Amino acid sequence: MTGTQARAFVMPADAAEIVELSEGGAFTLLADASHTSGALGANRLRLGRGRDGARPHFHALSTELFHVLTGDMEFLLGDERVTVSAGGLVVVPPGLPHAFGAAPGAEADVLVVLTPGVERFGYFRRLGRGQPFDDLLPEQDRYDVHFADDAAWQSMRNSR
Numbered sequence: 001m002t003g004t005q006a007r008a009f010v011m012p013a014d015a016a017e018i019v020e021l022s023e024g025g026a027f028t029l030l031a032d033a034s035h036t037s038g039a040l041g042a043n044r045l046r047l048g049r050g051r052d053g054a055r056p057h058f059h060a061l062s063t064e065l066f067h068v069l070t071g072d073m074e075f076l077l078g079d080e081r082v083t084v085s086a087g088g089l090v091v092v093p094p095g096l097p098h099a100f101g102a103a104p105g106a107e108a109d110v111l112v113v114l115t116p117g118v119e120r121f122g123y124f125r126r127l128g129r130g131q132p133f134d135d136l137l138p139e140q141d142r143y144d145v146h147f148a149d150d151a152a153w154q155s156m157r158n159s160r
């Protein structure tokens with residue numbers, strides 16, 4: 001190989017930063033874009049029983065992959081409502097509004113990968129501090145999280 005040899009990124013389990021969420025659950029920050037030369041970002045999200053994970057949003061630049069490790073996750077993918085159990089996979093293309101949370105009566109643990117990567121650890125830390133939603137609106141381009149109308153998500157979550 002000529003030039004600089006590519007280097008692998010390794011995040012040992014005991015070195016990963018954990019961001020607790022005020023409403024229960026936590027983000028485990030695994031890899032930000034700067035760790036992977038922009039290839040991807042990865043985190044693990046643990047949600048308490050029936051807890052919301054994210055209100056409707058889309059990513060203009062990136063594809064988002066969800067691998068449900070344990071429990072059951074409920075997704076709104078455009079206008080489609082889907083429940084995915086442990087072992088299941090969801091891939092959301094750029095531009096598709098989506099929302100997700102633990103299914104009613106269930107906890108969930110999910111691996112989330114965004115590719116190409118965007119520096120998002122700062123966003124997750126802000127969520128962990130319970131920052132008001134309106135404070136995140138000016139940061140939509142920075143984190144490639146563009147908020148969408150949440151009426152369908154609220155209706156779906158309230159009808160359970």
